[in-house]
Amino acid sequence: MFWDKELETIDRRSLELLQLDRINAALERISRSDFYRTYYEAKHYKVKPLKSLEELQGIPFMSKEDLRQSYPMGFVVCEEKDVIRLHSSSGTTGTPTVICHTRNDIENWGSLVARCLCMVGADNSDVFQNMMSYGLFSGGLGLHYGAEKIGMMVIPVGSGNTDRQLKFMEDFQSTVVHITPSYALYLAEIIASRGIRDKLALRIGLMGAEPYSESTRKKLEESLLMGVYNSYGLSEMNGPGVAFECSEKEGMHLWEDNFFLEVIDPATGKVLPDGEEGEIVMSAFNREAMPIFRYRTRDLAFVYTDKCECGRTHRRISRIKGRTDDMLIIGGVNIFPSQIEHILMKMPEVGSNYNIVLWTKNNLDKMTVKIEVNPDLFFSDLKHLALLKEQITHKLRNEILINPVVELVEPGSLPPSEGKAKRIIDQRSKEK
Numbered sequence: 001m002f003w004d005k006e007l008e009t010i011d012r013r014s015l016e017l018l019q020l021d022r023i024n025a026a027l028e029r030i031s032r033s034d035f036y037r038t039y040y041e042a043k044h045y046k047v048k049p050l051k052s053l054e055e056l057q058g059i060p061f062m063s064k065e066d067l068r069q070s071y072p073m074g075f076v077v078c079e080e081k082d083v084i085r086l087h088s089s090s091g092t093t094g095t096p097t098v099i100c101h102t103r104n105d106i107e108n109w110g111s112l113v114a115r116c117l118c119m120v121g122a123d124n125s126d127v128f129q130n131m132m133s134y135g136l137f138s139g140g141l142g143l144h145y146g147a148e149k150i151g152m153m154v155i156p157v158g159s160g161n162t163d164r165q166l167k168f169m170e171d172f173q174s175t176v177v178h179i180t181p182s183y184a185l186y187l188a189e190i191i192a193s194r195g196i197r198d199k200l201a202l203r204i205g206l207m208g209a210e211p212y213s214e215s216t217r218k219k220l221e222e223s224l225l226m227g228v229y230n231s232y233g234l235s236e237m238n239g240p241g242v243a244f245e246c247s248e249k250e251g252m253h254l255w256e257d258n259f260f261l262e263v264i265d266p267a268t269g270k271v272l273p274d275g276e277e278g279e280i281v282m283s284a285f286n287r288e289a290m291p292i293f294r295y296r297t298r299d300l301a302f303v304y305t306d307k308c309e310c311g312r313t314h315r316r317i318s319r320i321k322g323r324t325d326d327m328l329i330i331g332g333v334n335i336f337p338s339q340i341e342h343i344l345m346k347m348p349e350v351g352s353n354y355n356i357v358l359w360t361k362n363n364l365d366k367m368t369v370k371i372e373v374n375p376d377l378f379f380s381d382l383k384h385l386a387l388l389k390e391q392i393t394h395k396l397r398n399e400i401l402i403n404p405v406v407e408l409v410e411p412g413s414l415p416p417s418e419g420k421a422k423r424i425i426d427q428r429s430k431e432k
């Protein structure tokens with residue numbers, strides 16, 4: 001099933017011509033922006049039309065830090081009054097990275113998502129329970145618009161509250177769900193323990209926002225008795241709807257009429273041939289508000305070299321193997337260890353050492369932050385310590401959006417770091 005058969009099965013030659021046209025149109029808009037001029041001048045680059053797609057390699061890479069420095073609207077190249085929505089990446093320190101969209105951008109994003117949904121066999125007879133967070137996070141609203149476009153009945157329930165999720169699932173006979181794989185594993189256990197699978201109508205699970213393995217997919221498909229499809233996206237490239245699995249479940253088609261895909265060696269920046277694993281670099285060249293060129297995603301994957309049986313010609317990327325930076329993804333929320341450090345080290349009651357233990361309970365990722373208390377305070381009364389623990393939990397929760405377990409420990413009791421501190425102790429089960 002296709003949403004836009006002509007574009008989804010376009011021959012490679014025509015696709016490349018279309019890319020070049022659209023890329024040059026975007027570069028033309030960028031060239032009129034003062035912010036962009038200064039930005040590229042600093043990188044010793046002058047925006048000019050490309051004669052071939054290979055010339056795109058002359059454009060400097062863009063990093064998350066570059067995006068941050070453009071806060072709030074530096075990279076917006078349309079008139080500000082034409083922006084109708086913004087989204088922001090889930091877990092950045094300090095200044096967030098913000099992506100703006102015009103009406104056409106939102107419309108176009110919805111169409112890309114609609115392609116993905118048709119590709120996995122969803123249609124207007126489906127009931128779609130969207131279990132991803134709504135709000136600044138692009139996961140919830142991103143899927144929502146595409147689902148409405150193909151006419152599914154959308155239940156925008158958002159994340160969390162398992163009892164309510166299950167009630168809606170049963171009462172409205174939801175057939176398609178959008179959920180993080182870790183939450184899905186948890187849900188699968190609850191469904192099994194309550195013995196309610198036969199009361200549900202689930203048939204398709206759209207799962208992404210965090211890495212998961214082929215064995216997790218199998219486990220989920222067997223326990224939930226539905227097809228599970230990998231969905232890849234990031235807010236810098238809209239959000240979900242960038243790359244999605246088709247019925248072959250062998251790699252995710254990346255919509256190359258909207259995103260230019262490169263895989264580079266993260267150490268040298270050299271572009272790698274298809275088949276070789278490296279960092280994904282993408283250009284969002286079909287956006288009016290914020291076209292972005294050569295954004296370094298930090299995500300590691302490879303591009304499949306063979307043609308897909310489904311007939312789509314857009315290349316496929318593999319599962320994301322990991323990230324080149326130290327970002328943690330816990331339950332779909334991105335967290336940088338530096339965010340935690342930032343909060344803790346601002347508090348005089350906190351001692352000099354702490355670490356972050358990641359563990360798994362009921363297939364969900366959990367985080368314990370062990371914190372040495374300032375020696376001056378450690379021997380104060382228990383009430384005082386309990387209050388401190390509460391304060392720290394609250395501050396961390398505000399910053400990282402998940403509830404960590406906070407443990408206050410005696411000064412000097414954590415292993416001292418020799419040389420570079422090893423703060424993250426990852427005890428999460430590898431079978432994920």
Ligand code: ADP
Nearest residue numbers: 089090208209210211231232233234235236320
């Ligand atoms: P979100 O807020 O949607 O997580 P962000 O832009 O904050 O969006 O994070 C995007 C990152 O999430 C990606 O760069 C990638 O690391 C991770 N991610 C998203 N989808 C997947 C997926 N299917 N598999 C592995 N990692 C994913």
Ligand code: ZN
Nearest residue numbers: 246308310312
């Ligand atoms: Zn395919």
